[in-house]
Amino acid sequence: MSSRRPPLAERVALPRPETQGDGALYRSFLDWDWRVRGRKLQKWHHYFDVYERHLSRFRGTDCHLLEFGVMDGGSLFMWREFLGPGARITAVDIDPRTLQFNGLxxxxxxxxxxxxxxxxxxxIVAEHGPFDIAIDDGGHTARQQINTFNGIYASVAADGVYICEDTHTSYWPEYQDAGPQTTMIEHAKKLVDEMHSVYRAAKPSRFSVPMAERQGDIAVSRFAASTYSIQFYDSMIVFEKRPRAEPWSEFR
Ligand SMILES: C[S@@+](CC[C@H](N)C(=O)[O-])C[C@H]1O[C@@H](n2cnc3c(N)ncnc32)[C@H](O)[C@@H]1O
Incomplete structure (x- = not known):
């Protein structure tokens, strides 16, 4: 075996497989035929692995999903089938023709x-919140993605998930309606810093002191206090919520 470690910057060709996953939700997408189903479903193939990874735990529960972007209604059917009969789905679209899916x-x-x-x-929050899952598959401009995140995140449950799709539009000028520097990817990078703000709010030595001996509180933003992870995937950002505590490091 070669001991050569290839440089990470080396240019390599991407493979082009026809299928990109093996989960049940992905198979249902591959089986989807709009001529048979009567409605179109538009998804990138590589999204399904991410959906299954983060949303499988909600299957069969009475969760509440909020989705931005209805288009032809395909994803409403997909989520209905995937999450099961106990789930409630609220969907938002700017196009009034999508109201046809009410009652369907x-x-x-x-x-x-x-x-x-x-x-x-x-x-939407006042009339329909809170939500266990929020998915932004709407218009995908920077203003839409950032405003939707800022407006909805606080209304996602304490153990919920927020997914912003199609974040590759951060790199496409046609979608940069807030200036080239103000994109969802840049916004989320700042939120990575915010998630770690507790480490700026106190000296490193504090974190090895037993909790009962610590003086005073560290105050962080509600965002930092409620965000467990921010995961960047190809074209998706997933925010997982979970109440956070002061960090503690110790030798045992
Ligand atoms: C990518 S499609 C949604 C696809 C659908 N979720 C699916 O998987 O089949 C995007 C939708 O976002 C809607 N949209 C565009 N701009 C919007 C805005 N500013 N607010 C709400 N919805 C918007 C469009 O009308 C369109 O139906």
Missing amino acids: LPDVTVVTGDQADQAVLDR
Whole structure:
């Protein structure tokens, strides 16, 4: 075996497999035929592994999913089947034609509005929140992605998940409606720093002191106090919520 460690910057060709996953949800996507189902479903193949990884634990529960972006209604059917009959789904689209999906599926509610508009987001939260899962598959511009995240994240349950899809649009000028530096990817990078703000708020020595001996509290933002992980995938960012405690490191 060669001991050569290839340089990470070396250029390599990407393979082109016809299928990109093996989970049940992905198989249902591969089996989807809009001519038979009567409606189109638009998804990138590599998203299904991420969905299964983060959303499988909600299957068969009475969770509440909020999805931005309805289009032809395909994902409403997909989530309905995947999550099971106990789940409730609320979907948002700017196109009033998507209201046709109201009443078509049990426990699916479609509302119209612009996801970049704070008043719309406030109304959705007031009338339909809270949510266990929020998925942004709407218009994918920077303003839409950032405003939707900022407007909805606090209304995702303490152990919930927020997924922003199609973050590759951060690199496409057509979607940079807030300037080239203000993209969802850049916003999420700042949130990585924010998630670690506790380590700026106190000296390193504090974190090896037993909890009962620590003086005073460390205050961090609600975002930092409620975010367990931020995962960057190809074109998706997944925020997992979980209440956080002061970190503690000790030798045993
Ligand atoms: C990618 S499609 C949704 C696909 C659907 N989730 C699926 O998987 O089949 C994007 C949808 O976002 C909607 N949209 C575009 N801009 C929007 C905005 N500002 N607010 C809400 N929805 C928007 C479009 O009308 C379109 O139906």
